[in-house]
Amino acid sequence: MIIGLDVGGTHTDAVLLSENGLEHKIKVATDSSNLFNSVLTGLTDLLEGRDPDSINRIVISTTLTTNAIVEKNLDPVGIIVSAGPGIDPEAFRTGKHYYPVSGSINHRGRETQQVNERQIEDIALELKKAGVEYVGVVSKFCVRNPAHEILIKRILNKYFKKIFLGHHVSGNLNFPRRIATTHLNAAVFGKHKSFFEAVKASLEEKGLKVPIQILKADGGTMTLESSMQFPGQTILSGPAASIMGAIPHSEENQDTIVLDIGGTTTDFAVLVNQVPLLEPVGIRRGRYKSLIRSLRTHSKGIGGDSVIHVVDGELAIGPKREGPAMAFGGPLPTPTDALVMLGLMDMGDKAKSEAGIESIASALNLSLEDTAHKIIDTTCSMILDRARMMVDRINQKPVYTVHDFLEGYKISPEKILLLGGPAKYFAPRIQELSGIKTEVVPAFSVANAIGAATARTTCEVSLFADTEQGITNAPEEDFAEPISKSYSEDDAVETAYNLLREKALNTGADPENIDEVEVVEFQQFNIVRNFSPRGKIFRTKIQLKPGLIKGFETVCKQIERE
Amino acid sequence: MLRAANKTGLVFFPAFDWAIDPTHPEREERLLYTQDQVSEEGVFDIEGIIEYKPDMVTTDEIRRAHFCVPDENSIITESHLISAGGAIALANAVMNKEVDRGFALVRPPGHHAMRVAHGGRGFCHINIEAIMVEYLRSRYNIRKVAVIDTDCHHGDGSNDIFWHDPDVLFISLHQDGRTMYPGSGFPSELGGPNAKGYTLNIPLPPGTSAEGYLYVIQNTVMPILKEFNADIVVNSAGQDNHYTDPLTNMNFSAQGYAELTSLLKPDIAVLEGGYSIEGALPYVNLGIILAMAGLDYKGVVEPDYNPEKLKQSVSITDKIKKTADLIHSYWNKRDQLRLEAGEHGDIQTRHREIFYDTDNIFERQKERVRVCHDCGGCFEIESHATPGNHILAVHIPLNACDACIEKGYAFYDQADKHGFHRVFLQDRTKDIYEIK
Numbered sequence A: 001m002i003i004g005l006d007v008g009g010t011h012t013d014a015v016l017l018s019e020n021g022l023e024h025k026i027k028v029a030t031d032s033s034n035l036f037n038s039v040l041t042g043l044t045d046l047l048e049g050r051d052p053d054s055i056n057r058i059v060i061s062t063t064l065t066t067n068a069i070v071e072k073n074l075d076p077v078g079i080i081v082s083a084g085p086g087i088d089p090e091a092f093r094t095g096k097h098y099y100p101v102s103g104s105i106n107h108r109g110r111e112t113q114q115v116n117e118r119q120i121e122d123i124a125l126e127l128k129k130a131g132v133e134y135v136g137v138v139s140k141f142c143v144r145n146p147a148h149e150i151l152i153k154r155i156l157n158k159y160f161k162k163i164f165l166g167h168h169v170s171g172n173l174n175f176p177r178r179i180a181t182t183h184l185n186a187a188v189f190g191k192h193k194s195f196f197e198a199v200k201a202s203l204e205e206k207g208l209k210v211p212i213q214i215l216k217a218d219g220g221t222m223t224l225e226s227s228m229q230f231p232g233q234t235i236l237s238g239p240a241a242s243i244m245g246a247i248p249h250s251e252e253n254q255d256t257i258v259l260d261i262g263g264t265t266t267d268f269a270v271l272v273n274q275v276p277l278l279e280p281v282g283i284r285r286g287r288y289k290s291l292i293r294s295l296r297t298h299s300k301g302i303g304g305d306s307v308i309h310v311v312d313g314e315l316a317i318g319p320k321r322e323g324p325a326m327a328f329g330g331p332l333p334t335p336t337d338a339l340v341m342l343g344l345m346d347m348g349d350k351a352k353s354e355a356g357i358e359s360i361a362s363a364l365n366l367s368l369e370d371t372a373h374k375i376i377d378t379t380c381s382m383i384l385d386r387a388r389m390m391v392d393r394i395n396q397k398p399v400y401t402v403h404d405f406l407e408g409y410k411i412s413p414e415k416i417l418l419l420g421g422p423a424k425y426f427a428p429r430i431q432e433l434s435g436i437k438t439e440v441v442p443a444f445s446v447a448n449a450i451g452a453a454t455a456r457t458t459c460e461v462s463l464f465a466d467t468e469q470g471i472t473n474a475p476e477e478d479f480a481e482p483i484s485k486s487y488s489e490d491d492a493v494e495t496a497y498n499l500l501r502e503k504a505l506n507t508g509a510d511p512e513n514i515d516e517v518e519v520v521e522f523q524q525f526n527i528v529r530n531f532s533p534r535g536k537i538f539r540t541k542i543q544l545k546p547g548l549i550k551g552f553e554t555v556c557k558q559i560e561r562e
Numbered sequence B: 001m002l003r004a005a006n007k008t009g010l011v012f013f014p015a016f017d018w019a020i021d022p023t024h025p026e027r028e029e030r031l032l033y034t035q036d037q038v039s040e041e042g043v044f045d046i047e048g049i050i051e052y053k054p055d056m057v058t059t060d061e062i063r064r065a066h067f068c069v070p071d072e073n074s075i076i077t078e079s080h081l082i083s084a085g086g087a088i089a090l091a092n093a094v095m096n097k098e099v100d101r102g103f104a105l106v107r108p109p110g111h112h113a114m115r116v117a118h119g120g121r122g123f124c125h126i127n128i129e130a131i132m133v134e135y136l137r138s139r140y141n142i143r144k145v146a147v148i149d150t151d152c153h154h155g156d157g158s159n160d161i162f163w164h165d166p167d168v169l170f171i172s173l174h175q176d177g178r179t180m181y182p183g184s185g186f187p188s189e190l191g192g193p194n195a196k197g198y199t200l201n202i203p204l205p206p207g208t209s210a211e212g213y214l215y216v217i218q219n220t221v222m223p224i225l226k227e228f229n230a231d232i233v234v235n236s237a238g239q240d241n242h243y244t245d246p247l248t249n250m251n252f253s254a255q256g257y258a259e260l261t262s263l264l265k266p267d268i269a270v271l272e273g274g275y276s277i278e279g280a281l282p283y284v285n286l287g288i289i290l291a292m293a294g295l296d297y298k299g300v301v302e303p304d305y306n307p308e309k310l311k312q313s314v315s316i317t318d319k320i321k322k323t324a325d326l327i328h329s330y331w332n333k334r335d336q337l338r339l340e341a342g343e344h345g346d347i348q349t350r351h352r353e354i355f356y357d358t359d360n361i362f363e364r365q366k367e368r369v370r371v372c373h374d375c376g377g378c379f380e381i382e383s384h385a386t387p388g389n390h391i392l393a394v395h396i397p398l399n400a401c402d403a404c405i406e407k408g409y410a411f412y413d414q415a416d417k418h419g420f421h422r423v424f425l426q427d428r429t430k431d432i433y434e435i436k
C-alpha cells in the first residue's frame, strides 16, 4: 500500500491507496504554526490499525518552503558571485551578505580571469564573524565550467560545514536565477532538515521503515536524502500534486487543460499525452524567478469566493476574496452565492445569498435569476479566457530553428479536467461555453494526495560536449571526461542516458519506473574558424518525464468507478 | 531588480539549422554564443524586455520592396522569410505601443539585397529593413523613415532601394569602399535626381575606433536626423566594425556599440553582419540590448578589451572630420542639388553593373527615371543577369504624382513582353504587383 500526504495552506490531505483503490482518505485543517503536527495527525490517522510493514511507499508534499518565503523566514546566507563581463551583479543582490568577486569564465567555458584566493579568504572571515552558517557560490557560466566554484568551495571548506554551488542547481543558463535558487536552497536548508528529520524519527517510531519520498515542483519525487541538497525544489509542490492527480483521467494522445478552481484562485495546467508541461527555465511567481524545475502552472485570482462588484454598469469578479460566500456568513456576494441562490448548490443560507445577489441585480438592472446566471457565465468565461491565453502563450513561444518554426507542436485541447470545491457546479457551463468535453476529476478533494502518492521519480541531465576543447561535461552531476575528435551524437546521448539512469536510482527511483526517458533537447554545431572545421559542439538535455508509477493508472481509474 | 527604462522588444531568431554552406561565415554557429551570453545574463527576465516570436513575411510583403527574378521561391528560403518577419513582428509591437523600441537579432542578414534580386549578394537575398519599411508605410500612417546603416560594409542594397525616395533618409557608415566589399558608398553617392541628399554615405578609414564612430554619430548623423524629423528611425545594426572581426579592419568595441545605440535611439534595430562570433557578438549584442532598454551597460566589455590599444591615429581623426563636414554640407545643399539634378519631366538614364558574390551572378542594369519635382518619380529598370534572366521592372512610388503614375503605366504598357523573360509592375500607390 502507498501513502500520499499533501500539507496545503488550509487543508492537509492524506490518502492510502492499494491495488484495490482508495483505502482511506482524510482531510484536516492545516495548523500553519506547526506543520509537523499536521503531518503527524494525517499519518497517525491513516496508519490506525494497520501493519506498518504493508506500507511500501510514502510521498509527502508540504508548504514548508513556500511558507518560509512568504513569511520571509529565511536563514541568513552568504552569497559569493563571480560574474565577469556583463550586467553588474549588484542587480542580483540576495541580501546583506552578498559578495561579487573577481574571476571569470566565458561562454565557451574558458577562464578569462583568475579567482583571487586572498579575496575569498577575507570574505570567509567576514562571514564567519557575522555568524553566517550557510554559503552559496555562483559563477557565471559555471554550467560550462564549474572550476571556479569548486576552487572557491575548497577555500571555504575549512570555515563552513554546508556550501551550496550554483552548478549543482540546474544545467540551464541563467546567472541571476541561479543566484536566487542557490540562495533559496541555502536559506531554507536548516528548516527543511530539522522538519524532515523530525518526520523521519516519528515514522520510525511507528515502525515505518520505507524511505520517505518528497514531492517536487515538477510533479516528481526525490528521496529525503537528496532533498537536503535542493530543499528549494519542494516549493509549490502542492499545485503539482493536484495536476498529477488529474493525469489518470486524461486521455492518451490528447491535449488536456487542468483547472483547479479554489475559493480564491484558479490554477491552470496543460497535459500533452498525459504528461504535464514544464516551465521552460524554472519556476516563476511574480517577481520571483528561479531555475527550479517545475510544472508549468498559471494562477489567476478568480474562484468560488471571489468578491463581485459592479463597476461602470459591468460585473467585476475577483481578484480578491474577502471571506466566504454570503451563504456561509461572508460579507459580500460571490459566484458561490449565485450557485446557492439558483439551487444548483444545495448548501448554506439561500436567503443571504439572495440578498447579496439582489444588490448586484439592482445595480445591473436585471432580474435576480438573470443576474445569477450572468455571474456564473462571467466566472466561467473569465476562467476560460485565461486558459486560452495560457495555451496561446505556449503556442507563441519563441523558437530558434527553421524546423521548429514550421513544424513546432501546437497545443489544441480536447478535454478539460476540473478540480476543486466549486468545480462540479461550473462544469456544465464551462463545457457549453468552451465546446470542449469537460469532466470533474473523481475524488477531486483528495486528488492532490493521490497525485503525490502515485508520482514517480523525475530528473533531468544536461550534457555538454566540445570536441575542439576535448571535453564532455555535466556539471550538475559532477561529471567531466576527456573526449576525442570522433565523439559523436550517439556518444553524447548514450553518456547522458547513463548519467540520467544513475541519477534517477540515486534519488530514489524504482528500477521499473525509469524507462520514460525523453530527449528534450539536442543540438549539434560545427565549430569553424577561418573557414576550416575545428570540432563540434553537442548539447543535450534528457529527462525522466513526470508521470505515475506503474500499475496505479488502473487503480486510479477504479476510483473513478466508485 | 532590473527594470528597463524603455520597454524593449526582442526577436531572437538564430536559425540554428540554416547556413549558406557549412563553413560559410553565415552558418548555424553564428549566434550560438550570443544566445548563451544573453540567456546566462537573464536578459529575458528583465522587467520591460519582452521576447517576440518572429512572423513569416508573405510574398506580397516582399513584392513591395523587391523584384525577385524569376520569382520569390527561386531565390529565397524559409529562413529569409522568418528573418524579415522578425523585423516586422517588432515593427508591429512598436507601432501598437506594446514596446517603446525593438531589436531583431535575426539571420540571415539583408542590407546588400537590391530592389531587383536575381540571387544572393554579400550573404543577403532579400532586404529585411526595406521590406519592413514598406510594410510600415502600407500598414500605418507613416511617411518619413530614416535608415541608419552602421554595418562595416556599405549597405548597398538599402542604398539602391531607397535611392530615389525623398521620404526615406538613408545614411550608411562603413569602412572605405576602396579597402573593402562591396567597393561602393562614397560621399558623392547622394541619391537619384528626385531624392538628392537623402542618401548619405560616410566612408571611414580602416582603423577607426569608438572615437571616430561616435564623432560622426554626434556631429553629423544626429543633427541631420533631427532636421529630417523621421516618423521612425531604423538602425541596420551590423557588428562587423568590431576589432576582432575577421572580415574587416576596424577598431570598434562592445562599449562603443552600446554608446552608439544610446545616442542614436533607434525605434527598431536589425542585426546585419558581424562574424567574430565568439569574441565580439556575445558582448556587442548584450551591449546593444542594454542600451536599447536604457539599462547600465558599463560592465559589458570583451575579456581582452583594452581601449588604449584600440585608439585611432590623429590622421584618422582628421580624415573622419573632413568627411563628416563634407556630408553635412551636402545635406545643407540638398534642395539646390535636387534642382540641379535635372529638368522636371526629363527622363534620365543610368547604367550599372552588379556582381552577386554569394551566388556568382553578373547583372547589367539600365535604369530610366522620370525627373519630378513633385514626387520620387517613377522608373523602369532593364536588367540582364548572367547566368539568369532578362527582365524589365517598373516602379511607381508610394507618394507618386499623377504624371509619374501615368508615365509608370506607359513604361509598363509599352514594354514588349516578348523581349523579356518577365515584365514587372510595382505600383505602390495602389499596392499592386503585376507580371506579364
Ligand SMILES: [Zn+2]
Pocket (backbone or CB within 6 Å): B151, B152, B153, B238, B240, B272, B273, B274
Ligand atoms: Zn557587413
Ligand SMILES: [Zn+2]
Pocket (backbone or CB within 6 Å): B372, B373, B374, B375, B376, B377, B378, B400, B401, B402, B403, B404
Ligand atoms: Zn512625380
